[in-house]
Amino acid sequence: MPAPGPLGPTVPAPQPLTPPVPEAASAPAPAPAAEPAAPAAGPDLRRILGGPTGLGTSSLSLARALTPPFPDRVPEADPAPLAPAEGHVVPGLYHHPVPEPDPGRVEEVSRRIKRWAEEEVQLYPEEWEGQFDGFSVGRYMVACHPDAPGVDHLMLAARLMVAENAVDDCYCEDHGGSPVGLGGRILLAHTTLDPLHTTPEYTPAWEESLVSDAPRRAYRSAMDYFVRAATPSQTDRYRHDMARLHMGYLAEAAWAETDYVPEVWEYLAMRQFNNFRPCPTITDTVGGYELPADLHALPKTQRAIALAGNAATIVNDLYSYTKELDSPGLHLNLPVVLAKREQLSERDAYLKAVEVHNQLMHAFESAAADAAADCPVPSVLRFLKGVATWVDGNHDWHRTNTYRYSLPDFW
Numbered sequence: 538m539p540a541p542g543p544l545g546p547t548v549p550a551p552q553p554l555t556p557p558v559p560e561a562a563s564a565p566a567p568a569p570a571a572e573p574a575a576p577a578a579g580p581d582l583r584r585i586l587g588g589p590t591g592l593g594t595s596s597l598s599l600a601r602a603l604t605p606p607f608p609d610r611v612p613e614a615d616p617a618p619l620a621p622a623e624g625h626v627v628p629g630l631y632h633h634p635v636p637e638p639d640p641g642r643v644e645e646v647s648r649r650i651k652r653w654a655e656e657e658v659q660l661y662p663e664e665w666e667g668q669f670d671g672f673s674v675g676r677y678m679v680a681c682h683p684d685a686p687g688v689d690h691l692m693l694a695a696r697l698m699v700a701e702n703a704v705d706d707c708y709c710e711d712h713g714g715s716p717v718g719l720g721g722r723i724l725l726a727h728t729t730l731d732p733l734h735t736t737p738e739y740t741p742a743w744e745e746s747l748v749s750d751a752p753r754r755a756y757r758s759a760m761d762y763f764v765r766a767a768t769p770s771q772t773d774r775y776r777h778d779m780a781r782l783h784m785g786y787l788a789e790a791a792w793a794e795t796d797y798v799p800e801v802w803e804y805l806a807m808r809q810f811n812n813f814r815p816c817p818t819i820t821d822t823v824g825g826y827e828l829p830a831d832l833h834a835l836p837k838t839q840r841a842i843a844l845a846g847n848a849a850t851i852v853n854d855l856y857s858y859t860k861e862l863d864s865p866g867l868h869l870n871l872p873v874v875l876a877k878r879e880q881l882s883e884r885d886a887y888l889k890a891v892e893v894h895n896q897l898m899h900a901f902e903s904a905a906a907d908a909a910a911d912c913p914v915p916s917v918l919r920f921l922k923g924v925a926t927w928v929d930g931n932h933d934w935h936r937t938n939t940y941r942y943s944l945p946d947f948w
């Protein structure tokens with residue numbers, strides 16, 4: 538039962554990060570799940586399908602280059618394998634398949650995140666339950682964080698992921714969102730993460746606002762849990778990444794209000810902020826260790842993080858392309874911007890977006906290898922490996938989430 542707290546009745550009691558589910562003895566890492574064959578690629582795709590070429594490019598796969606000083610996999614709660622998930626890889630997309638996520642963990646995270654959403658933050662009306670289930674956040678987080686010590690750690694990531702999507706859907710997009718007035722709404726929601734420090738006269742009104750809508754209840758609660766598990770510098774890192782994200786939402790909204798179609802580089806700049814970055818950068822908190830702030834701040838670490846976030850976010854543009862074509866108005870994504878700004882057919886623009894993604898992935902892998910070589914301390918190596926694993930898990934979630942995404946008919 539959540540304990541009443543200083544900010545209202547839904548503040549959960551402090552939770553020690555000890556898993557409530559028993560975890561069985563260590564099991565060997567399963568082989569990556571077989572991916573259903575993608576549709577055959579036409580001649581236009583040969584260059585993309587070729588992958589990285591040239592002297593030394595075989596070492597660019599960070600997934601293979603970094604052998605971490607810790608196990609890749611954690612013990613399984615239930616050895617029964619899940620049926621391999623469905624979904625096609627975008628033809629020509631440079632990616633790394635991931636092992637099938639631990640089914641025991643997926644089930645437990647799915648159960649607990651639904652209870653949190655419904656009972657602790659009253660996230661959605663009954664009619665949105667199917668969409669919540671279809672989002673498959675349990676599978677997503679378990680695939681992205683295989684080194685989490687237990688389910689409590691996975692829940693830190695799962696709550697934030699759900700809250701981030703609730704704010705995006707309800708403030709910005711198709712669940713009541715709008716670009717009009719977004720700046721004010723987002724700033725006030727941001728105070729759930731970065732609290733207002735003000736005079737006693739004005740504090741109660743702010744406190745009431747924190748529970749006044751579902752996105753704010755979700756942000757506030759998810760952040761409460763996170764703050765209790767993270768160090769102050771990890772918390773500050775997360776706040777900074779969320780401020781970046783919110784700035785990206787505002788640029789996207791400003792362009793939507795004036796029907797401005799950005800140049801391709803401008804779009805890529807906006808998407809570097811309206812980006813998955815806050816998810817991979819908590820990999821150390823979810824893994825139960827800390828990348829020290831001064832090592833996180835190193836320019837080479839920062840470059841690797843930015844490229845990882847950008848590659849992961851363009852993956853979203855590719856897999857959500859048909860969903861976004863069907864949404865009202867012009868929804869910007871990389872293929873749409875390329876088509877408009879470079880006068881390409883829809884198909885050629887999509888194929889070029891695949892190529893941009895692949896270049897970002899290769900740039901990430903070489904930036905991460907560079908950062909690792911420059912500062913080969915265990916926390917840096919583990920963090921970079923965690924970011925790379927998150928990128929791979931994110932791709933796998935997009936590929937397998939056929940409830941949410943489908944590929945265009947270009948091949």
Ligand SMILES: CC(C)=CCC/C(C)=C(\C)COP(=O)(O)OP(=O)(O)O
Pocket residue numbers: 698701702705782811812813814815816850853854857
């Ligand atoms: C989880 C997180 C930090 C999300 C913030 C931004 C976001 C929702 C994305 C990067 C995903 O992009 P998009 O808004 O296009 O999502 P869908 O295509 O609707 O799944």
Ligand SMILES: [Mg+2]
Pocket residue numbers: 853854857858861870
């Ligand atoms: Mg999208």
